[in-house]
Amino acid sequence: MNKPMQLSSTKASSSIYDLLRRDLVGGRFKAGEKLAINTLKEQYQVGLSPLREALNKLAAYGLLIQENQRGFRVPKLSREELDDIARLRTELEGMALERAIAHGDAVWEADLLAAAHRLKRADITLDKGEEWERLHTHFHRTLVAPCGSVWLLRFIEQLHDQFDRYRRLGPKMPTIRQELDEQHHELVELALQRDATAARALMDDHIHKSYEVALARYQQHA
Amino acid sequence: MNKPMQLSSTKASSSIYDLLRRDLVGGRFKAGEKLAINTLKEQYQVGLSPLREALNKLAAYGLLIQENQRGFRVPKLSREELDDIARLRTELEGMALERAIAHGDAVWEADLLAAAHRLKRADITLDKGEEWERLHTHFHRTLVAPCGSVWLLRFIEQLHDQFDRYRRLGPKMPTIRQELDEQHHELVELALQRDATAARALMDDHIHKSYEVALARYQQHA
DNA sequence: TTAGACAGAATAATCGATTTTTTAATCCAC
């Protein structure tokens, strides 16, 4: 693995859970890799108990595999799983978007515009793209936020993290991102127009395009 | 809370995680209750570390709320959440059932018949209904098992556990269960006939009836 | 009388050390 160190934390206030989650989603651990607890302890400068509790939470969340008495392992990646995640994302986020368009109020509209704008303005080269990633996640979360289902939002978040394990393989490529960025703004427009059908269709296409990026990354990841 | 003790474990081999999960789903802790870790330690006869790791996993799974530096709490119940869970169950399990009917093979058909039969034969008075609950969970899991999506199955399982926190409030009432039991067999029939549309409609109705039971329990739970 | 500060008790979180289990290497019998 390439060392994450404690440096990967921007905010000193972040918990070990958040740091590990970010590093797992960001691909700083190899898929299938076995985590050496004592090494992690040193790299993240934390005690054993908080570390183990974080690892347990991440395993329950699906970002780690816990093996009987043999520690924690980063889940393998597979074409089948990527397809599964993309398909479910399409269905769940489509569902959530329709509901959000039905229930979202004026505050939501404002939040959406703000989130899209900040995403557009984000400096993609900054901090290895972490800042862009943060804003991107926030945009998608804002989009479906007023769907009215806590559990649906929870599942969508989880799928996003899993999807990003594929999408964020390898180096950053700002080329394709251009097209995806435009879709973000179109999504906002359709949401403001309350055109649920068109918005959902665009969302389907958006996820599909992201899927193609993720698939390409996965296939050349050796 | 009414003491769960270690007695609530049938199999001595069960992990503290499984025991706690069962007791949380089975309603042996009051909703909103704060868990006293030292008490749990004695009641379940486990050490602090394994206990805390189990609690952390359960919090990530959604059966507990973890509050900053103030320990763990059993999530509150609400009408809104019950509605949310029931609605999502309808959508996700319907989706999974359609896919299972499309992909399930002969082994699945046999498993289904077996699971339905065992459920019917189960002695509902035995072990406070725990055995029936186990078989009931297994039947529903079997029904959707070949849907082809690991993540969908995971979410459905999670929603089942959450739903059961409502359905299993208060004492057991075998009266309404009769009707639900019949639907299990009808579901098997439609699955074997590969009638996805009818099966899905019946599943919708089945979840709706269960929802009415759960709602009634919730409303009289004071 | 009451709001706020303080002290003591209770509880949660963390640490360092120990125990258990797994993994790897070595040895011996065949």
Place this chain on the structure above:
DNA sequence: GTGGATTAAAAAATCGATTATTCTGTCTAA
């Protein structure tokens, strides 16, 4: 040599004790 048991090393899991935090009741000052 090869396969299987034995043992040494490594790692994971757990334990007991310590530290930090929150909670609760009391006291004081306005």
